[in-house]
Amino acid sequence: MSGEINQAKPDKQLLLIEMWYSACQTGDFKRADRIWEEYQLVLGVVKIGK
Helix, strand or coil: CCCCCCCCCCCHHHHHHHHHHHHHCCHHHHHHHHHHHHHHHHHHHCCHHH
């Protein structure tokens, strides 16, 4: 199972990056922050319940 931990879905990562960029372009930084947090969860960078 150790091989699966950081095997995030590339499509999900790409979608989140595009959404984050779009939010930044429109100045919706609160939304960008939420998207960035979700992106980090997808990557497994942030542990839930920190």
